[in-house]
Amino acid sequence: MGYRWVVLSVGALAQGTNAAVFLGLPAISPQLQQHFSLALPQIGLLLGAVNLGTMIALVPWGVVADRRGERLVMTIGGVGAAACLLSVALGNAWIAGLALLGAGLFGASVNAASGRAVMSWFSRESRGLAMGVRQTATPLGAALTAAVLPGIAISAGIPTAFVVLAGVTAFVALAVALLVREPPGAIRASTEHGLVLKDPKLLRLSLASGLLVVPQFTATALLVPLLHGHRGMSVTAAAAIFAVAQLLGGAGRLAVGVWSDRVRSRIGPLKIVSVLTACGFVLVAALDQAPLPLLIAVLVPTSLFALCWNGLAVTEAGELAPEGRSATAIAMQNSANYLSAAVTPFVASFVAVHVAWPAAMLLAAVAALASVAVLRGQRSLRGVRHS
Template sequence: MGYRWVVLCIGALAQGVNAAVFLGLPAISPQLQQHFSLTLPQVGLLLGAVNLGTMIALVPWGVFADRRGERLTMTIGGVGAAACLLAVALGNAWLAGLALLGAGLFGASVNAASGRAVMSWFSAGNRGLAMGVRQTATPLGAALTAAVLPGIAISQGVPVAFVALASVTAFVALAVALLVREPPGATRAGSDHGLILKDPKLLRLSLASGLLVVPQFTATALLVPLLSAHGMTVTAAAVVFGIAQVVGGAGRLAVGVWSDRVRNRVGPLKIIAMVMAVGFVLVAVLDEAPVPALVAVLVPTTALAVCWNGLAVTEAGELAPDGRSATAIAMQNSANYLSAAITPFLAGFVAVHVGWSAAMVLAAVAAVAARVLLQPWRSLRASSPQNSRSVS
């Protein structure tokens, strides 16, 4: 196996562990509420601290990764995140909030640096697949955490759950330090990152990505409540949710291969956006339909809403000059995190005060708006060294 696949495996593992914190922790919300004596909204604020820290730190970590390399970036970030998670286990609610903010600040290093590793080691012909593997680690890490962490929190207590998270995070940071290196002749960036952040195409891609997160998080936030409101048990609705996530995770690999074969990231992204919009409109129309019909549309629509991320991340990296992909990826991710922080509240508010169908139509409109932003577009500049490098 080529060394580049070792780098990809370590990067994907780091991405999955990072997802365990910012996506998996809601699985122990009841235990956090009881342990820290919090109300439900206060638990929401506590968990939101991770996303806030991540959003703030993404671009600075991207600049650091481009200048100093992904190994140092992810090692520092992993050790820092592990220390912050350990602090959650030792403190009260206030300290826990600050520590989770710190975990987000340090954990953001993985998002930009692991993407830079893929851009550095894989050529344009197989980068879509590689980035799909990296992106698939996010839902898998969150799913594994949701399956394991509640049992630890219930049987051993919340502090032990955070010690476990800290231990895994530290282990991955050690693996990064020992096993990850840059390819021969890798380019380090200078001081002109501001030019990348002002690039019109990157700004458009970032805004389109943020809009596509609206249907993604509308689906993930409302699928279980929607099916429950239509008479399905919570357990059965959770199974449907899990199936949709698994299909969406497999879809990340499939669309990555698709983009490699057509040598274009944004073309497939535009198609997915429009099919996704149609799916959400159908869900809105089927609001009063029998549950099996609703499920038959919800599952593929949710999978489509989950599967596109790797395409946007890869395109962001390929838009950047050689050696500056981490900064570009961080910029694109920042828009995603901002939208992810807002969408669950917005979708829930619309669903409660206007109706389920209105929330689904809002998701469809966001997908169409993203499609409009991506037209016209040229991808994979053949002259860019970022797109022609091939390392094994």
């Protein structure tokens, strides 16, 4: 049974490396803006290309993972993502946008396939913790990227930063190929998967998840521009605050995962976290011009709540699936996330620049409350479900 932790560790490493691209890149948005000579909303579109590519490819990768296993899917995806990231270093803004779209298309393999590995190797009683570990790798990867990548981008340039990302991604793909395998007796899916995608509970969960991504990516995409461009903090200091928020968000994913195991519910904790997220963004909007230490004191825990919910939704999606279909169900839930993630950076940036920064924060709060309304009356399954 100890090998399951090896699989979880490698899957979490792949998840964190993928997060370095779709969550960590906003930490160098000022350097990207300068390098490509783009406005802030255009940077939102550039960063959103990763999420758009991921959203398009998630369900196909999930179906393949259910039929062929997670090792093949994550290895191919990792190698492809590394090649695309390397291409960003070689081109202009248009080439970078297409390459980031490709990085999302290939990187999507990690999201569904590593989730299937957790569902296969861990029982329901410990999946909250295990998925919390996997999901914690996402903000940790973003935090490490925020701590390291701005320095690389400033000292060596944007192309070098993407070469480094490509190298790390390729290394992790090799680790997956060598170390990940399915447990004995793992069930592979048949050719039918339509019923999974039409499950009304899964559809509601997916919609609620997509709404919760609005505050998550508002916090992720706008934290550095808010503190640096809007309030005058240095890029390095703003990136450090971003990193702290990501680290705390990672710890929060572990905590809510354990919480959900103990109360035997994913939906109940998910609703509570959503309400706390909404309250936090309302406070951030109200404190827009408050002294900077006070704004940061509210912004950091708000970012924590906005980041910590994801593992609950992913675990619930996997547990709603029939045998052998967890990757497809997780991919469905994640598709809504990435559709929202593809548009949120641009929309939030546009509202912040052309309306007001508090308006962008209030938009995030409304989306969090809407997710609670969508999940009204829905409860987690208490029986044991298989992957």
